[in-house]
Amino acid sequence: VGSVRCVQETGINAEYMGLLKSRGMTLRLRKTRKDRGNVTMGYGRVGKHRKHAGGRGNAGGMHHLRINMKKYHPGYFGKKGIRHFHTKKNTLFVPSVNLDKLWTLVSEQTYTKAKERLAKEGDKAKAVVIDCTKAGYFKVLGKGELPKIPIIVKAKLFSKGAEERIKAIGGACILTAQVINILNSYNQQ
Secondary structure, three states, rough: OHHHHHHHHHHOHHHHHHHHHHOOOOHHHHHHHHOOOOOOOOOOOOOOOOOOOOOOOOOOOOOHHHHHHHHHHOOOOOOOOOOOOOOHHHHHHHOOEHHHHHHHHHHHHHHHHHHHHHHHHHHHHOOOEEEOOOOOOOOOEEOOOOOOOOEEEOOOOOOHHHHHHHHHHOOEEEEEHHHHHHHHHHOOO
């Protein structure tokens, strides 16, 4: 009833009142009601209330808004680094595994059998083959200790330390990438 009376007294279109209410704010609570009668409506005579005083969007980032950009968005302007044309990401993809994780690439059963075989046959025991490339690792690094069970490790790359440690326990390092290259060269002939 109150809203109907308000509409009749002020003469405001009922449809417009409905629109204001849908926006979530009543007309009588708006800031403009208090500012009526003040020429500049609270925005001042000197600066004035203009549309886009500092420019639209990111305008002035290198000029009048430079401090803001430097402070809150460092590195927004300019370039950094070297341009590398035609980057081949495959050449940079070298997932690596350390020596202490090598035995996790095969089952626990394989490890126990290799240990038993070594105890029975001694130096004549067959070495276990661990293929790192099948497990998704291309390079073997030399961190950690290896149990004294001879192994044959297949990988695309080995660090110097890893190669020395594998050979020290009676193992061998096989470069799989080279094997593939050799096979390809035979196929071409």
